[in-house]
Each structure stands twice: as C-alpha cells, then as structure tokens.
Amino acid sequence: MKFSGTNVLVTGSSRGIGAQIAKTLGGFGLKVWINYRSGAKEADAVKDEIQAAGGSAAVIGFDVSDEAAFIDALKLIKESDGGLSYLVNNAGITNDKLALRMKTDDFMSVINANLTSCFIGCREAMKIMRKNKFGSVVNISSIIGETGNAGQTNYAASKGGVIAMTKSFALEAATSSIRYNSLTPGFISTEMTEVLSEEIKDSINAKIPMNRMGQAREVAEATAFLLSDYSSYITGETLKVNGGMNMA
Secondary structure, three states: OOOOOOEEEEOOOOOHHHHHHHHHHHHOOOEEEEEEOOOHHHHHHHHHHHHHOOOEEEEEEOOOOOHHHHHHHHHHHHHHHOOOOEEEEOOOOOOOEOHHHOOHHHHHHHHHHHHHHHHHHHHHHHHHHOOOOOEEEEEEOOOHHHHOOOOEHHHHHHHHHHHHHHHHHHHHHHHHOEEEEEEEEOOEEOHHHHOOOHHHHHHHHOOOOOOOOEEHHHHHHHHHHHHOHHHOOOOOOEEEEOOOOOOO
C-alpha cells in the first residue's frame, strides 16, 4: 500500500489487535507510536519487533481517557516528528453486566474509555492535521456497536457512538483533506478467545457465514487500507470486518 504520510499513533497497541495494527503499519514504512496504559513491557516488545523488521517505532504511555495526558502526548509527537499523519483510535475496555444490574458508573466508565477518549483523539488530531491539509483517522468500533448485545449495553453504546461520531468528524474535516473512517471487527481470534473451549468456538463459528473467526492481521490490513492513499476518496464510512455477519 502507498502512504503519503510519515507517522501514526495507535492507541492501545501493546497487545492484541492494536499490537498487530502497529506492526502492520510499521511494515509499510510508517513511524509507529505505540501507546499503552499499563503494559509497558508488552509495548517495548512490539517496538522491538517493528525495529527488528527494519521499521521505526516509539513507545508512549498514557491513559486515553485522561484528556490532559492525551493532549500532552500528541504535543510530544508533534514536537518530535513535526506533525501527525495518521491516528488509529483502538484503545477500549469492557465492563459487562446485564442492564438491570448495571450502575451508572459501570456505564460511564466504558463510555469514557471507548467513546470520550476517541472524541479527544479525533479532535486533537484534526487541530494538528489541518495545518498540513492532510491526515487520516481510523476509529476501531465493533460489530456490537451495530447489533447490540445482551450484557453489553455500555459497550454497545460506546461503539455505536464511535460510528456516528466518525461520520460527523468526516463532514467537518473533509474540506481540510482529513479523512475519518471507522472499522467494525466481528469475532477476532485473540488471547482472550484462545482460552475458550472448542465447543464454544464451534458455536461462535456457526454464526459466522465464513465459519471461522477473523485474524488480527485481517483487521490490521483493513485498517491500513483505510489510512492509506488507496482509500483517498473514502471518508465517513464504516468497514465491516466480520466474515459476513451483519450484512445489512
């Protein structure tokens, strides 16, 4: 893929899908800023892997739900690299409970970590990118933001909000040649799914038209496409990476 930009911040990229996104983008020649909240050792390992493959990477630790910390981090990146070309808002949490048992704090903790943090990143990135009239942002949502799910009212609300918010940012930023898109993974094979029994995995796969879970690599490559010059006329869209689930 072709990238006219030079650097990218990937939030929540010390492990899982975020780590694979970081490694994939590093392989395309971008300098990758690897964000973590608590996994410093894991973030360093991702950086080492990118550098061992000939890429460029740096580690930057901060909590994405801390507005001041997020702003300071982007300021540091701008001072170091002279700007910011790309942003992937990937960091997020879950706090699952049935709605009747969910306290407001349970709801807002997920909203703040998944949606408010994404807003902060999108807003602050636009401030930097509009000076160069260039930039691309991908917000990692979820199929749950499209379908809902029992026990995940807070998560569904946060991820559904990401989809709608992305469209609004896309409309506001289009005249500055800054693109905003979202991506909704379905069931993806990660460390969390590896511990599931084969019976549970089979029941999940039975719901997926392609009859398998996705790989983190497939989410990462779709993210790279949305950031790259190959999607230069695409903005405000939601790319479903779910093996055929939720085709509507």
